[in-house]
Amino acid sequence: GENVEQHPSTLSVQEGDSAVIKCTYSDSASNYFPWYKQELGKRPQLIIDIRSNVGEKKDQRIAVTLNKTAKHFSLHITETQPEDSAVYFCAASQAGTALIFGKGTTLSVSS
């Protein structure tokens, strides 16, 4: 089955800096790669996703890139703000299967 590795497990940045979180997946048949944000004590919520026919997607300060050949994808957050502090999860799935998540990255943005 699919296996998703996520790095780093913790990331601390200064407000205004950029943050990058990287994930690799094992199953070349995977074709959907979402990112979820979970604030303390809350439920995970989708922030951005990318499908295998696209190499990059951007939404304001966040962007995701996908390299299908290398089987890795990354989340980029620019101009970080304290409210970006949360746990971020990457995930992967293929047709007919449920999402498999990485272990998460705790992002801390200090002002």
Next chain:
Amino acid sequence: NAGVTQTPKFQVLKTGQSMTLQCAQDMNHNSMYWYRQDPGMGLRLIYYSASEGTTDKGEVPNGYNVSRLNKREFSLRLESAAPSQTSVYFCASSVQIMNTEAFFGQGTRLTVV
């Protein structure tokens, strides 16, 4: 719309006791999921139901059973709770199982003593 609703929010069980976690969604979604979240382990898939009438094992199914009662409801049962099942359980749903956003419930914090 309430989205995905889980009951209960908190539960303490003694080892060996059984219980059922309830999940209901009002978004007319076809697919539903159960995940558990443990510190440093991320969200691990227990069972999922791609559509009404079907269920499949996920990454960590041992010790659990599920029932897709109807399109709206998907329950998770612990037949004989163990301390290793202490976790936060999340139910989620999506329009379909392929390439679509999963919406999560608020979670159930379960402690087995």
